[in-house]
Each structure stands twice: as structure tokens, then as C-alpha cells.
Amino acid sequence: xxxxxGVATVLGGACVLxxxxxxxxLALTPRLQVKRCSTKSPxxxxxxxxxxxEGLAQDLERRYIQTGKLKGxxxxxxxxxxxxxxxxxxxxxxxxxxxxxxxSKVFTAIAGLQLCEEKGVSLETPISSLVPEWPADLxxxxxxxxxxxxxxxxxxxxxxxxxxxxxxxxxxxxxxxxLQRLHKQICGAGKNPETLREAVKLEGRHPQIFGPGxxxxxxxxxxxxxxxxxxxxxxxxxxxxxxxxxxSPASMDSMGFVLDKSLSKQCVSTxxxxxxxxxxxxxxxxxxxxxLRLRVMGMLGLLCGRKVVDHLKPAGSGVILPLKIxxxxxxxxxxxxxxxxxxxxxxxxxxxxxxxxxGNDARQIFSQFVLDALATPTTPxxxxxxxxxxxxxxxxxxxxxxxxxxxxxxxxxFNSFPGQKFSLGxxxxxxxxxxxxxxxxxxxxxxxxxA
Numbered sequence: 001x002x003x004x005x006g007v008a009t010v011l012g013g014a015c016v017l018x019x020x021x022x023x024x025x026l027a028l029t030p031r032l033q034v035k036r037c038s039t040k041s042p043x044x045x046x047x048x049x050x051x052x053x054e055g056l057a058q059d060l061e062r063r064y065i066q067t068g069k070l071k072g073x074x075x076x077x078x079x080x081x082x083x084x085x086x087x088x089x090x091x092x093x094x095x096x097x098x099x100x101x102x103x104s105k106v107f108t109a110i111a112g113l114q115l116c117e118e119k120g121v122s123l124e125t126p127i128s129s130l131v132p133e134w135p136a137d138l139x140x141x142x143x144x145x146x147x148x149x150x151x152x153x154x155x156x157x158x159x160x161x162x163x164x165x166x167x168x169x170x171x172x173x174x175x176x177x178x179l180q181r182l183h184k185q186i187c188g189a190g191k192n193p194e195t196l197r198e199a200v201k202l203e204g205r206h207p208q209i210f211g212p213g214x215x216x217x218x219x220x221x222x223x224x225x226x227x228x229x230x231x232x233x234x235x236x237x238x239x240x241x242x243x244x245x246x247x248s249p250a251s252m253d254s255m256g257f258v259l260d261k262s263l264s265k266q267c268v269s270t271x272x273x274x275x276x277x278x279x280x281x282x283x284x285x286x287x288x289x290x291x292l293r294l295r296v297m298g299m300l301g302l303l304c305g306r307k308v309v310d311h312l313k314p315a316g317s318g319v320i321l322p323l324k325i326x327x328x329x330x331x332x333x334x335x336x337x338x339x340x341x342x343x344x345x346x347x348x349x350x351x352x353x354x355x356x357x358x359g360n361d362a363r364q365i366f367s368q369f370v371l372d373a374l375a376t377p378t379t380p381x382x383x384x385x386x387x388x389x390x391x392x393x394x395x396x397x398x399x400x401x402x403x404x405x406x407x408x409x410x411x412x413x414f415n416s417f418p419g420q421k422f423s424l425g426x427x428x429x430x431x432x433x434x435x436x437x438x439x440x441x442x443x444x445x446x447x448x449x450x451a
Contacts (some may be wrong), residue, residue, distance in 0.1 A: 081355025274301030
């Protein structure tokens with residue numbers, strides 16, 4: 001018998017893992033160590049050990065909620081379109097509005113795949129023919145011409161863009177062009193883009209750090225270009241497109257870039273662990289004193305043993321821009337990090353993804369083409385040299401703080417996914433032993449938000 005299991009954890013205001021879809025005829029065991037959700041009265045489901053799921057939920061609560069590392073969370077397990085169970089921890093529940101950060105990239109990938117399917121666009125299509133403001137001729141830091149950027153590169157983090165975030169890649173790993181761009185950003189040089197179109201136009205003026213397709217380097221620019229291609233093809237904003245073609249058909253009524261103000265009391269604040277604050281400060285535009293303040297807060301937090309620095313962004317604040325998430329004047333929709341919604345809506349998505357793309361009424365929401373594209377590996381393994389500056393790792397899905405990595409400050413840990421290749425939207429596990437997973441995890445795919 002073939003089973004599909006969807007797994008999600010929404011913790012402390014950010015998704016850390018979403019969309020683990022696994023085809024197997026064996027029971028799920030704690031060895032997988034993925035975050036999941038279950039109900040207050042878990043259903044009996046063939047092939048799943050509910051006692052082990054309950055144990056995993058208790059362990060998560062003990063390690064993260066009771067220790068104060070997180071304020072709360074929602075843990076859900078969905079199988080073959082049915083909810084196995086949902087656990088709600090701490091201050092949060094299924095109706096809490098979370099910021100999904102980089103999991104937004106998965107929904108943008110779905111929109112891009114629908115573009116291919118409905119408009120007959122090839123993955124080999126140059127982006128410059130889909131997005132009018134993107135240049136056809138690209139160059140590297142030395143001014144040398146580079147191969148064209150294709151749609152497939154934007155879906156696989158292989159575009160070679162020179163925009164880097166200190167919260168994702170260590171500052172010590174930045175190339176010269178990346179450092180120069182960051183310096184201009186924190187100095188407030190130039191006009192901030194007010195729309196996605198403007199952001200993409202500005203991005204096209206910067207050199208690439210490698211040729212399209214040569215390396216994997218985690219970056220949000222590819223998602224922005226995919227979104228712009230969708231906007232041009234369908235004649236609507238990416239926010240409108242996702243509402244009409246993804247969220248509404250999937251009955252995800254409280255999901256999007258802008259939500260109804262009636263949900264304002266259900267929003268969570270944006271909190272940070274003290275150790276990440278210096279990286280946040282490194283990319284913060286404006287006053288030096290603002291950056292110094294964040295660094296001091298992080299240092300004092302560590303010295304005082306604080307697990308979380310609360311309310312750096314109050315509840316309801318935008319993911320990136322300062323506008324509230326219910327502010328209808330928002331015009332810049334960030335397809336790489338800007339989606340917000342409830343845990344319950346995310347579970348609705350998992351139900352569809354684990355039910356061959358079908359909704360509760362058996363309607364086909366996502367086609368087999370979309371499902372296959374998300375689950376089929378297309379790149380080499382996400383390890384060096386293909387994964388740019390990645391450390392060679394083993395035994396985890398991806399490196400985490402506390403892992404012993406080679407003492408090379410130029411490394412980019414979040415480019416390292418051992419035993420995994422990228423599909424057109426997520427990481428696919430191809431060699432489970434390298435990721436510290438059992439053999440039955442082969443073929444699972446996932447993505448998470450580094451936030």
C-alpha cells in the first residue's frame with residue numbers, strides 16, 4: 001500500500017518545516033525527527049504509530065515550549081487528505097495568524113508551474129522574454145557576458161544573483177559585489193522600490209556572482225522573477241493571482257499577502273533569538289545606533305540567558321515592510337517571504353497535497369504536473385562544489401546552530417542539504433542516510449523558512 005503523509009510545524013511565528021510528503025508502506029518513527037501536527041483526539045490510521053506521534057509532540061513541547069525557546073506552536077500530521085491530528089502549544093493555536101516567511105517560495109513555485117501548464121511556457125524560456133524589465137544580457141563582476149537566465153534557474157535557486165541577506169548567509173562569505181550592495185543598503189543609498197516590478201528592474205542592473213545553473217545559492221530573487229512572469233502572463237498582481245488560483249480554490253480563506261483586519265487579534269509578534277540579532281543588524285538600513293542597539297540587545301540576551309527577545313516587531317506588523325498585514329494600501333507583495341495565514345489554512349493545503357491535488361469535494365486543485373514537478377529532483381546534490389560555499393555535512397536535513405562545521409568562515413551553511421537535490425520548488429531526499437533519515441524517507445520533499 002502507498003501512503004502520503006504531509007507534515008508541518010509552525011512555531012514561534014515562523015514555519016521551520018513544511019510540506020514533507022512521503023510515499024511509504026511503513027510506520028512513521030521518531031527517527032525522522034520532522035515536526036508534525038496531530039489532533040486533540042488523534043485518529044487511528046493504518047501504518048502510523050499514534051503513540052509515537054504523541055511522544056514526538058510531547059518532546060517538542062518539552063524541548064521548545066517549556067524551556068521558553070518558543071512561545072507556542074502548532075504541530076500537524078496529515079495523511080492521504082485526512083488530518084491524523086493537531087497539537088497546539090503554548091500561546092498559539094490553529095487559528096493564530098503566522099508569518100510563513102520563505103515557505104512563500106513554495107506557493108510562488110506553484111504559481112510558476114501553473115504558468116508553464118496553462119500558458120504553455122517552457123522551463124527553458126529566458127526570463128527576459130517573460131519579464132520585460134529584466135535584461136537579456138547578463139554580466140558578472142568583471143563585466144564578462146553570461147548565459148541567459150532561464151525560468152528553471154529561478155525555480156531552483158541557481159540564478160547566480162548577487163543579493164544576499166546576512167540573516168541567511170554569513171557576512172564573512174559575501175562576495176565583493178554582495179558586500180558593496182549591502183553597504184549601499186544600510187547607508188540608504190538609492191530609492192527603495194515601491195513595487196515588485198521596480199525591485200526586479202533594480203535587481204537587473206547588478207552583476208551575477210556565477211553563471212545561471214552553475215551553482216545552488218539560496219536567494220529570494222528567483223521567486224520575485226517567477227512572480228513577475230506570472231503577473232505579466234495573467235494580467236494581475238501575484239497577490240491577486242494566488243488568491244484566485246491557489247488560496248480560494250483550496251479553501252484557504254485566511255491566507256495571503258494582505259488579510260482582513262478582523263484577524264488582527266490573532267496575529268503573533270516577531271520575536272528573535274539573541275544570537276541572530278547581530279545578523280539582523282548587519283542588514284538594517286538607517287542609523288548606526290539602531291544597528292548598535294540590536295547588537296547590544298543580542299549580547300545582553302545571551303549573557304542573561306534569554307531564550308527569546310520579544311516583540312521586536314509587534315503583532316500584525318508586516319513581514320518585511322512596516323505596514324500592518326491588513327493595510328490595503330500595500331502594493332509591494334514579496335513572493336519570496338510575504339505570505340501570512342492561519343495554521344488551519346496551512347493544514348488545508350497539506351490535505352490537498354497529500355490527496356493527489358484534490359480538495360474536500362474531490363475537485364482537482366493542483367494538477368499532477370504541479371505535484372510531480374515539486375517532487376522530482378532536477379539539480380545535482382546540494383553539496384559542494386555545486387552548492388556555493390556550502391560545508392560538507394552529513395546526518396541532518398540541513399545544518400543547525402550548534403553543529404560542528406569545518407572552521408572556514410567563508411561557508412554558507414544554509415546552502416548545504418546532504419543527500420538532497422532541488423526540484424522546481426523544494427528539496428527532495430534522494431539519499432536518506434546522508435540526511436540522517438531511514439531508507440523509507442527516499443522521495444520525500446520539503447522546504448522551510450529560515451526565520
